[in-house]
Amino acid sequence: MKLQQRILTFLAVVSLGVATFSGVTPLRAQAPQSIPALPLDTAVRMGKLPNGLSYFIRHNAEPQARAEFYIVQRVGSMQEEDSQRGLAHFLEHIAFNGTKHFPGKGIDHFLEGIGASFGSNINAYTSFDETVYTLMNIPVPRKSVVDSCILILHDWSNSLSLEDKEIDAERGVIEEEWRSRDSGDARNQERLLELTFPGNKYGQRMPIGKMDIVRNFPYQVLRDYYKKWYRPDQQALVIVGDINVDEVEASIKRLFADIPAPVGAAERVYVPVENNDKPIVAIASDPEATQNLLSITYKQEVTPPEIRASILGVAMRYVKHMITAMANERFGDITQKPNAPFLGASMDIGPLFGLAKTKDATGFGAAFKEGAWEPALKALTAEMVRIKKYGFNKSEYERARKEYLVNVKKLYNERNKRKNKAWAEEYVSYFTDGGTLLDIPTYYDLISKMSEQITLEQINGALAELLTEDNLVLMLSSVKKDGVKIPTEAEFLAAYETGIRQQVEPLKEAVSNEKLLDKLPMKGKVVKELKDQKYGSTIWTLSNGVRVVLKKTDYKEDEILMSAQRGGGSLSMTASPLDKKLLNQLSDLGGLGKFDVTALGKALAGRIASVSTNVSNLYDDISGSSSKEDLETMLQLLYLSITAPRADQEAFKTWQEQTLAGLQAAKANPLSSLGDSISRFLYPKSPERYPLTEAEVKEANYERVLKLHHSRFATAEGFTYYFIGNIDEATLRPLVERYIASLPVKKGVQHKAPYDKVVRAIPGTHTKLYSKEMATPTGIAVNSLSAPSTYSHKGILIASTLSSILDQLYTKTIREDEGGTYGVSANVSLGRYPQPYYSMTVQFQTEPTKVEKLNALVFHGLEDIAKNGPSQDYFDKAIKNMEKEHSESLRRNGYWLSQLNHYYGQGLDLVTDFDQVRKSITPAEVQALAKQLIEAKDRITIYFKSIEPKK
Known part of the structure; x- marks a missing residue:
C-alpha cells in the first residue's frame, strides 16, 4: 500500500479513536492492535x-x-x-x-x-x-x-x-x-x-x-x-x-568494535512514580527567593510507547497542544488587564514537573505578587472550572489551529534548510523518549488532514480525562520575610477545594476577523533604482525620500527580515532621564490602530509577522520579520506602528502593577542591587543608565513618554530600510510603494547621530568593594580597562583575537588550574564614540576569600601577554575560531542585515576584506594591544563579597 493511502487509512482510524475521547477511549488508552507504528524517515540511517x-x-x-x-x-x-x-x-x-x-x-x-x-x-x-x-x-x-x-x-x-x-x-x-x-x-x-x-x-x-x-x-x-x-x-x-x-x-x-557487549550488567530501571490517594501539599520559602509561584498538578499514567509511535500518538499530541494553547491564551488575556489576580499563568500537559519518565501530568501554574497567593489560586481554579465545565469555543480553537498549522507549514517550507542541530536534537529525543520519526512532508500532510478531522467537540470531550480530581499535587514557592503570609498546608488545600467548587460563567465568544487596515494607504513610488555589485544589493529611492536596500538570499526558504535605522536616539532628545529610560518599555503597550495588544494578537493568529521600534542612545531603529506569505502583514504592521500607535491607560496600569511586583520580588536576591550600585559608580552623571526604581515606576508619565517616542517615528525622513531573505522583488516592490513610500515625511526632526554626547565610564583608576548578607558565600570580581585608539576594521579583529585568547587563558588558569570559578567572562572590543578606544571587561564569581587572589591572575595573564606576547597555540586557535564563525555568519540573514546597515548607513565595510584583514593580524599586534590595556590610566576593579546572614 502506498504511503499516502496508508496515511488516509490511518486518519480514518484516528477519526474513530478521537471521536470516543469523550467516552470510553481515553487519552491513556492502550494502543489498538490494528494501529501500527508510523513509518520512520528513510533519510536517517539507524542501526545497532x-x-x-x-x-x-x-x-x-x-x-x-x-x-x-x-x-x-x-x-x-x-x-x-x-x-x-x-x-x-x-x-x-x-x-x-x-x-x-x-x-x-x-x-x-x-x-x-x-x-x-x-x-x-x-x-x-x-x-x-x-x-x-x-x-x-x-x-x-x-x-x-x-x-x-x-x-x-x-x-x-x-x-x-x-x-x-x-x-x-x-x-x-x-x-x-x-x-x-x-x-x-x-x-x-x-x-x-x-x-x-x-x-x-x-x-x-x-x-x-x-x-x-x-x-x-x-x-x-x-x-x-x-x-x-x-x-x-x-x-x-x-x-x-x-x-x-x-x-x-x-x-x-x-x-566501536573493541567495546564488548555488557555481561551481567545492572538493570537500567526507570523509577516509577507512585500515585497518591490523598493530595500532596508542598510549600517552600526562602529569604532570598524572587519567584512566588503556585501550581496545581494532576498526575496521570504515561502514554504507552506503542501509542506514541502510532498515528493515535500524533493525534493525542495535537489535541493536547490545542488544549494548552487555548488555555494559555485565556491566561494571557487575564494578565493584560489591570488588577490581574496573578502576574502570569499557564497550563502544561507532559512529563510530571517536566522531568519524570514514568508519570505524566496536567498542570496549571501561576506567578503572584508577594503574599497574594489566595487571589491567584482563586482565579486559577476559576479558569480551570470554566474550562472543564464549558470547554473552549470555536474562535479559540480556530486561532489555536491556525497557529499550529502555520508553524507546521513553516517547518515544511524550511525542510531543505533545516539546521543540523534541529535534526540531532530530534534523534536524541527519539532515543531517550521514543515517539515518531516521520519525514517532514508526511508529517505536514498528516497534520493538515488531521486538523480538519478533529473537531472542537472532540477536544472538549478530552478535557474530562485530563482535568481529573485524583492524584493531586499542590505546590507553593514563596519569599520568606516579615509581612508576607505563607499558608499552612491545610490552609492551602482548603483554598484549593473552595476554588474548584466555584460557580463560573462560560467565556463569551470573541471573534476577531477584522482587517488590520480598513483602508489601504495611497501608494507612493520607487523613483530610482540602483543595482549595487558591492553586496549584490538593490537600492530603491522612494517618492517620499526614504531609501530601501534589499538583498535576496537562499539561506532560509521562508524568512524575510527587515530593519530600518536613522541617526537620532535618546541622546538627541531634550527630555528627563526617566522619560528616556521608559521610551522602549511603554511604547508598544497600547497596540496598533483599532486593536489593543490582546485583540492584535488574536487578529494575527496564524500569521508569522512582527514589527517593533526601539530608541537607542544614537539611533532610531525599526525591526521586523515575516514568512514569505505574510510579508504584506509585516508591512501593514510597520505602517500602523508609524501612523497609528495606540495609547491604552489600562495597559499602562497593568505594566505599572507588574513592574512594581517584579522589582519588589527582586529585592530578595542579595545581588539585585549590585547592578544599580555599579551603574551609579561608573556613570555618576547619567541617571538614564541606572536600573528602574519603584519610585520611578510610580512617577512614570505615560502620555508624555508616548508623545516623546512617537515624535521620533512620526516622520520617515532620514530612515533607510533594509530587507533580506527569500525576497521576490516583483512582490516586494508594490508593497514597499504602498506601505513605506506612503509614510509621512515631516521636517524638523533631528536625525543626525549625536556621537559627541556618548558618555563613557568615569576616568582614572578605582577600586570599589560592595558587600551584603547572603546565604551562599559569594564573591564577584568585575574589571574594566580602557585605552585610546584609532578605529579600523583591523582594530576590531585584533580586539576579538585578544578576547578569545584571554578566554582560553583564564579558563586554564582560573577555572582549571585553581578550580576557582565555573567560568570567566572576558571581552575586548573597540569602541568608536565619542573618540575611538579599546575596552576590556573581565568578570567571574567565586568564594569570597578567593576573589582577590584569583583576580590577580587576570592582570598577571594580561601582563604576561604584554611582556612576552600571546601563546602561539592560543593565537592560532583564536584566528581559526574567528575564521569559522565568519564563514558561518555569511550564511545567516541576520548577519547580512546588520552588514547592510553598517555599510549603507554608517559607511563601514566589514565583509569584503575580512579574510585579508584576518590573515594580516600578528601576535605582535595582539601583544601591543595587551600592553596598551595594561598601561591604561583608566582601570576599574569592583569586588563583591557576601557576609554571613545574622542569625
Whole structure:
C-alpha cells in the first residue's frame, strides 16, 4: 500500500479513536492492535551494533561543511546511590579531562585547533535520566576530522582516563557551578521536589548533587559508577551534517568494535512514580527567593510507547497542544488587564514537573505578587472550572489551529534548510523518549488532514480525562520575610477545594476577523533604482525620500527580515532621564490602530509577522520579520506602528502593577542591587543608565513618554530600510510603494547621530568593594580597562583575537588550574564614540576569600601577554575560531542585515576584506594591544563579597 493511502487509512482510524475521547477511549488508552507504528524517515540511517550501541546518521548540509556529533547516555542522576549524589554530573565534567586517545585536554585542543570553542561548540549536560555530550557545528573539511570526532565519542563511551589529579582539579569547578546556581529559588525548587516525591529518587537527585560528596568521594567510586553505567546498550551516537553516511557508518562499526557487549550488567530501571490517594501539599520559602509561584498538578499514567509511535500518538499530541494553547491564551488575556489576580499563568500537559519518565501530568501554574497567593489560586481554579465545565469555543480553537498549522507549514517550507542541530536534537529525543520519526512532508500532510478531522467537540470531550480530581499535587514557592503570609498546608488545600467548587460563567465568544487596515494607504513610488555589485544589493529611492536596500538570499526558504535605522536616539532628545529610560518599555503597550495588544494578537493568529521600534542612545531603529506569505502583514504592521500607535491607560496600569511586583520580588536576591550600585559608580552623571526604581515606576508619565517616542517615528525622513531573505522583488516592490513610500515625511526632526554626547565610564583608576548578607558565600570580581585608539576594521579583529585568547587563558588558569570559578567572562572590543578606544571587561564569581587572589591572575595573564606576547597555540586557535564563525555568519540573514546597515548607513565595510584583514593580524599586534590595556590610566576593579546572614 502506498504511503499516502496508508496515511488516509490511518486518519480514518484516528477519526474513530478521537471521536470516543469523550467516552470510553481515553487519552491513556492502550494502543489498538490494528494501529501500527508510523513509518520512520528513510533519510536517517539507524542501526545497532552487536554490542548494543545504537546510532543515527543523517546527511544534511545546513550549515555547509559542518556536523553535529552527539553521544547520548540513557543514564543520569537517577542511577546514583545516596552516597553518589553528584557523580553523574561530575562524570560529565571529567570526560573532557583526558581519555585513552586524547590525554589531558586533548579533546579541547584538537577541536579548538580546527576552529571549535569550548562552551559554544563543545559541551554536555546531565539530567535525571540522561547525559548527552555534544560536539556542535564542528568543521568537517575532510574524513580524518570526522573519524577523529567519532573517536572522541568512542572514548566518552568507554575510555575515560579518570586520573586522580584531574578528579581533584574538577571538584572546585563543580562547587563553583553549584555556587553560581544556589539561589533562594533553587533551594525552594529542591525542597519542593523532596516534598512532592516523598520517598522517591526523583525528589533526591538534583543533578548538581551534594557538595560534601563532590568534595570528598573516593576516586574509585567514580570509576565504578562509570564502568557500571556507561555501556553501549544504554548509548546512542547521533551524527548529522555535511558527511558521507556510508563512511560514517563504517567508521562507527570499526571504531566501536573493541567495546564488548555488557555481561551481567545492572538493570537500567526507570523509577516509577507512585500515585497518591490523598493530595500532596508542598510549600517552600526562602529569604532570598524572587519567584512566588503556585501550581496545581494532576498526575496521570504515561502514554504507552506503542501509542506514541502510532498515528493515535500524533493525534493525542495535537489535541493536547490545542488544549494548552487555548488555555494559555485565556491566561494571557487575564494578565493584560489591570488588577490581574496573578502576574502570569499557564497550563502544561507532559512529563510530571517536566522531568519524570514514568508519570505524566496536567498542570496549571501561576506567578503572584508577594503574599497574594489566595487571589491567584482563586482565579486559577476559576479558569480551570470554566474550562472543564464549558470547554473552549470555536474562535479559540480556530486561532489555536491556525497557529499550529502555520508553524507546521513553516517547518515544511524550511525542510531543505533545516539546521543540523534541529535534526540531532530530534534523534536524541527519539532515543531517550521514543515517539515518531516521520519525514517532514508526511508529517505536514498528516497534520493538515488531521486538523480538519478533529473537531472542537472532540477536544472538549478530552478535557474530562485530563482535568481529573485524583492524584493531586499542590505546590507553593514563596519569599520568606516579615509581612508576607505563607499558608499552612491545610490552609492551602482548603483554598484549593473552595476554588474548584466555584460557580463560573462560560467565556463569551470573541471573534476577531477584522482587517488590520480598513483602508489601504495611497501608494507612493520607487523613483530610482540602483543595482549595487558591492553586496549584490538593490537600492530603491522612494517618492517620499526614504531609501530601501534589499538583498535576496537562499539561506532560509521562508524568512524575510527587515530593519530600518536613522541617526537620532535618546541622546538627541531634550527630555528627563526617566522619560528616556521608559521610551522602549511603554511604547508598544497600547497596540496598533483599532486593536489593543490582546485583540492584535488574536487578529494575527496564524500569521508569522512582527514589527517593533526601539530608541537607542544614537539611533532610531525599526525591526521586523515575516514568512514569505505574510510579508504584506509585516508591512501593514510597520505602517500602523508609524501612523497609528495606540495609547491604552489600562495597559499602562497593568505594566505599572507588574513592574512594581517584579522589582519588589527582586529585592530578595542579595545581588539585585549590585547592578544599580555599579551603574551609579561608573556613570555618576547619567541617571538614564541606572536600573528602574519603584519610585520611578510610580512617577512614570505615560502620555508624555508616548508623545516623546512617537515624535521620533512620526516622520520617515532620514530612515533607510533594509530587507533580506527569500525576497521576490516583483512582490516586494508594490508593497514597499504602498506601505513605506506612503509614510509621512515631516521636517524638523533631528536625525543626525549625536556621537559627541556618548558618555563613557568615569576616568582614572578605582577600586570599589560592595558587600551584603547572603546565604551562599559569594564573591564577584568585575574589571574594566580602557585605552585610546584609532578605529579600523583591523582594530576590531585584533580586539576579538585578544578576547578569545584571554578566554582560553583564564579558563586554564582560573577555572582549571585553581578550580576557582565555573567560568570567566572576558571581552575586548573597540569602541568608536565619542573618540575611538579599546575596552576590556573581565568578570567571574567565586568564594569570597578567593576573589582577590584569583583576580590577580587576570592582570598577571594580561601582563604576561604584554611582556612576552600571546601563546602561539592560543593565537592560532583564536584566528581559526574567528575564521569559522565568519564563514558561518555569511550564511545567516541576520548577519547580512546588520552588514547592510553598517555599510549603507554608517559607511563601514566589514565583509569584503575580512579574510585579508584576518590573515594580516600578528601576535605582535595582539601583544601591543595587551600592553596598551595594561598601561591604561583608566582601570576599574569592583569586588563583591557576601557576609554571613545574622542569625
